[in-house]
Amino acid sequence: MSTTSTTSSTGSIPALRLDSRDIAREAGGTAAGFDTDTDSRSGGAGSGGLTANTRSRPQGLGRGMPSNRRPEPPAPGRPGARPLVAAFRRSAPGVAVALAAAGASVAATLVLPAVSALLVAIALGVAARNLLPLPAALEPGLAVAAKRLLRLGIVLLGLQLVLGDILALGPGMIAVVVAVVAIGIGATLLIGRALGIPATQRLLIACGFSICGAAAIAAVDGVIETEDDEDVVTAVALVVLFGTLMIPIVPAIGGALGLGELRTGLWAGASIHEVAQVVAAGSAIGGAGLAAAVVVKLARVLMLAPVLAVVSIQRRRAMRRAVAAGGADASGRRPPIVPLFVVGFIVMVLVRSSGLVPQAVLEPVLAVAGVVQTMLLGAAMFALGTGVRFAMFRRVGAKPFVLAAASTLVVAGVGLGGVLLAG
Template sequence: MHQGFHRYVYFGGGLAITLLLAVAAKYLAVLPVLSIMGQLVLAILLGTALRAVVTIPEQAMPGISFSGKRLLRAGIILLGLRLNLGDIVQAGPKVLAIAAINLVFTLFTVYGLSRWLRIERRLGLLTACGTAICGAAAVAAIAPQIKAADHETAVSAAVVAVLGTVFTLVYTILYPYMGLSATGYGILAGSTLHEVAHVIAAAAPAGQQGADLAILVKLTRVVMLVPVALILGLLETRRERKVQRKLATAEHPWNEGGRQRQKLPVPWFIGGFLLMSGINTLGLIPPSVAAELITLAYLLLAMAMAALGLGIRLRTFARMGVRPIIAGFAGSILLTVLGFGLVHWFGLS
């Protein structure tokens, strides 16, 4: 009885730590410079910093793990309320094409560079997805699909955050010299920058029209998180099946032809994300309620990011993070060049 009570107290303590870090990140994200990084990224950094200076009780880890896994999925589901699928369709085929081309190009480029640099497969995939789709949120959503370790998730999310912040500052400085209209710059920022926070910050100099279009294009990329997550989940399942068959064949050569039926991965949280998008598109929830739920979504995601940060040591990031930064940086430069070219090519400059 006593042990059970203490277990619940420590579990609640672990949850409370991630909640406090998430709330701290929310308020820090209001500050001028830190707003570029956003709540999710700051939550990871706060978690990593706390882990570096304080010893977290082992008994509190189940509560922290709950934030990193269960609350993560709940946050992803609620994040679907950000999307109005009708607005994305109205953006027009050219904008959709630019977003899709940039996304596919970045996925293959960053992952290819990662493999060339001999980065671990899952870490390379997460870095590619974070760069191509929507930063830390994409990393968090893809990680369960490819069964990535917590330290891989945290490192790739931090890498994408660093790169996105750097490119946000570069875009803001170069905007007056790009020769793009407000709408053209909005499309460029929305189709190439990493986090939603990065897009909002970088598009601000283009005024309300440019900023609104930038966010719309960015959310078009967020929608593409769904098919990418499904495809990667299927590929991971097929890969595991091949490995299992090889192991089974090595142990029992006469059983080579036998095949086990396995269920396809059904990412229920991705289905929930789509469901929430549909509910928002149909206007079934009042805008004020949807806004509150989106705030809750970011709080839950920030708690999950704080949990990831609490699981990573600075030495791990120093050891694992350098090559992903190189791959992501090179891929981001190529993405910017491609995005700039596509805006001109489609006549949207």
């Protein structure tokens, strides 16, 4: 690039001045030359000389053609490291607060053994949202806790289940468990439709009340990817409210009917929503009632896997119909038939039930896994609790409460009838 060639091609002083800056840039020039290029390309004085000059110079000389520059390659051996670090930094504060709340919830159960750590975590989340100004910096981490930590907790939940214990219930009680889940979900969906409740909200309430409470609600949300988080929060709040009311009601009615500890425990396990709520009710019933209640409840928890598979298949079919009708993008992500965390849950059930792991190894693993599972689920419940705003209940109206009450009655009624027939 020379002064003589530029003068002959453009015959103008601006071109000569620009060429000098090009030379300066080739030698490591300043940002001022870049600004001149940009202004000239946008139609400023001397733009004709610049056009001829930039088109004639080879690609890569100077900075006059930013579109021709190739992006700098990432640092070798660390592909995608920066986005991961940035995501970690965004989510770390919220995750840390959620885990701290879970730790406080576990500590509270040491003082009050009859209280569930998960229920305490939800209460702390609700209180934090409505009584404290939660910083916006916590929101990304709370979202991670509500979904990813919950899924990890559900995977570890599988270690609580022993297939031999569930099979020992006998075919009659196993049929009762299946009936409670199937009839509970079906009836809740039908009642919800009659009440005019949106399909997503009634599905969340149906699965939460029929299977295992807040964990089931969040698991279903992980499959259908609910667009409105208010639906999830409402369902969680309702399952906590009505399940807690069932803790004293079931033992009282069981005693009034003369069912005895065993059958009252079976009914509690078949009708109360949360595992922790079942444990609280079983403790009030007695030793035999507690053992029976927990086994039946865990049998309902086991139904989470097939129910999620059915929900996922139905979701995929709905998406295909929407694409065929032209109402959705064909490139949209479809949920897997069996979500990965459900596969992990099943694997943990098989590991616990196989008997291949020596008991000397299994016992400490189960002890640690139990603490980790409680912490993960507690953090998730706290995060879900922070989504509850008292003003929200005025917006949602009375219909979800009516549906929750009806679902509780259906599940309890099917459970009681089944226990009287099979117990």
